[in-house]
Amino acid sequence: MSSTLSNFFTGHMSKFLSIFFIVAILINPWLSRTAKASSSSAELDSARVDRYIHKMMKRLRIPGLSLGIVKGGRILYLQGYGTADDHDRRMTPKTPVMLGQSGKSLTAIAVMQLAEQGKLDLKAPVQRYLPWFRTEGEQASGQVTVMHLLHQTSGISTADGLSSLIYDHKRLFDHLKSMNPYALRTPPGSLYQDSKLNYDLLGGIVQEVSGESYADYVRNHIFLPLNMKNSFASLNEAKRAGLAGGYQPILGDMTPTPWRNHPGGAPSGSIASSAEDLSQYLIAQFNARALKTPTLISNQGLSLLHKQAAPMGYGKFYAMGWVLQNDAMYIQGNTENSYSYLKVRGDYGYVVLANSMDPLNISGYDQIANQLDAMVQDGRSPSYHGLPSYSLSYGLIAAAFLLVIIMMARTVYNLFKWAHSSPLPASRLAWHGTFAVLLNLLLPIAVLVLCPKWLGPWPAALAYMPGIAHALLILSILLLCLGAAKAVVLALSSRKVGRRVFRQPSKASSTSA
Structure with missing residues (x-):
């Protein structure tokens, strides 16, 4: 608690507020779990x-957000803020939001x-539980352990995890x-690489060992x-429970977009939860030691978790589903059109869920929980320095x-002009040819x-960055097509120049004769 708030609760005012909130609790005991909990706030x-x-x-054009502290x-x-969907449904702390990578911590708990x-056995090879698991190097197939998957040091790359997004619409197994055989880009245990496939494989192990589907297991043993x-x-x-609608910026316009189903990717983050539920989840994980009342796993298990x-660089370390930095733990996740951030520092935990995702300004999203932490625990004023500008x-x-489109339009104009004009000089042919190689090839x-x-x-890029990825793909293809057309026109013009050069000496010789 900040010194400002401490001074506020002194003297007679403190006594008055204590009596007031005791009465409020007796009258409305449920208020501790509503949008604004009177006794706690x-x-x-x-x-x-x-x-x-x-x-x-x-500032960030976020349609709806829910918060838990x-x-x-x-x-x-x-508290909930804004709207949950394009029907102006109110966002509340009970509104489910898709989590993305934050769901990995649930798989680690399982x-x-x-x-x-x-x-x-955490040290056992993955093949003990998934006998069909293979890597491209057969010898390494038996070297990847459960612990490697938990710490994201299996050798499966981030890029391969991204590629799997176009396949996880299938059932988990x-x-x-x-994805068999799995490519290991580094030896198992040697390097941290954030890959969703690590946690999808862990979900498969949970399903195989427990005899329950992954969805049933987390419902029965965690939720x-x-x-x-x-x-x-x-x-x-x-x-069916009122999932918040998702939004994505399409060339700057925050637009509602449909959810995509990723049942095969549930263990790595295709899970929905609410700010209220995740607040309970944080309490179970990070306050069990102090309260001596472990709910999901033992205190020893929590310590290991x-x-x-795995060193991540910049003073960060990966644990099991969580990132450790200085005196804090956090995990950030996102889907195509939602965002989540869970953070714990000291006795405080924070849950921030948003029903939008902006890959260009995600650093601004991350600032929300961090600035709240500084406000609540350190008494600092919120800082907007370095906050990305959505409009900019x-x-x-x-x-x-627009610049590329203008250049393409100019190219089209020049193609028609060159096709109906005299041949270009050799120097200009060389310049336009070089420019075509750079811009159009x-x-x-x-x-x-x-x-x-x-x-x-590309299918994943088009889903996660609509508008920008579409423009990049379409403009690239058009540039190649224009480049081909430009090459034909320049080749014809070059032939005209060659014929003119070839004919000029014959004219001169006939005149002298």
Whole structure:
């Protein structure tokens, strides 16, 4: 608690507020789990929090957001902001939102539960539980362990994880088997690489060892024990429970887009939950030691789950589903059109869920939980320094695309002009030929080849960055087509120049004769 808030609760005012909130609790015991918990919100300036969230939502064009703050084994604050979908349904702390990579921590908990029951060994090779698992190097097939998957050091690359996005519409085992043999880009245990396939494989192990489907397992052994009533590992179930609609910026316009079903990717993040449920989840994980009341796994299991393991660079370490940095733990996730961020520092935990995703301004989304933490625990004023500008980001991209379109239009104009005019001089032919190679050959080929490596295969890029990815793909193809047309016109013009040069000496010789 900040010194400002501490001074506020002194003297007679503190006594008055204590009596007031005791009465409020006796009258309305359920308020501790509503949008604004009266007894708990007294420990923070909820109006200040609300002002900050509203300002960030406006800056980042976020349609709907839900927030949860926990402290010392209890929910301190819950609130929903904005709209849940394009029907103006109100966003609440109970509204389910798709989590993305934040769901990996649930899979890690499931694996740890089975390990504590003696049903699996974390150091055992994956093949013990999934006999069909193969790598491209047969010898390495037996070297990848369950622990490697948990720590994301199996050798399966981030790029291969992105590529699997176009296959995880299948059922879990069908999806995992379709990826056989798995390519190991580095030796198992040697390097951290964030790959969704690691946690999809862990989900397959949970399903195989428990005898339950992955969705049934997390419902029966995680959601139900924690009373997480608005959490689902099935898209259809989440929709029936009022899943928030997703939004994506299409060339700067925040637009509602449909959900895509990824049943094979549930263990790596295709899970829906609410701010209220995830607040309970944080309490179960991070306050069990202090309260001596472990709910999901033992305290020893929690210690192992949160132990730093794989260096990520920049002072970060990966544990099991969580990132450790300085004195905090967090995990950030997103789908095509939603965002989640869970953070724990000290006795406080934060849940931020948004029903939109903006890959160009995701650093701004990440600032929300971090700034809230600084406000609540350190008493700092929120800082907007370095916050990405939504308008500037998409304005620059629109300007770049407009410049390319103008250059393409000029090329079309020149093609018609050259086709009906006298041959171009050799120097201009050389200049236009060089420019065509750079703009109409090298640039589009670079885009078509490199974008899948950075953004995932084109189907995934088109899903995660609609508008921008579509423009890149269409403009690249058009540039190649114009380049081909330009090459034909320049070749014909070159032949005309050659004929003219060839005929000039014969004219001169006939005159002298």
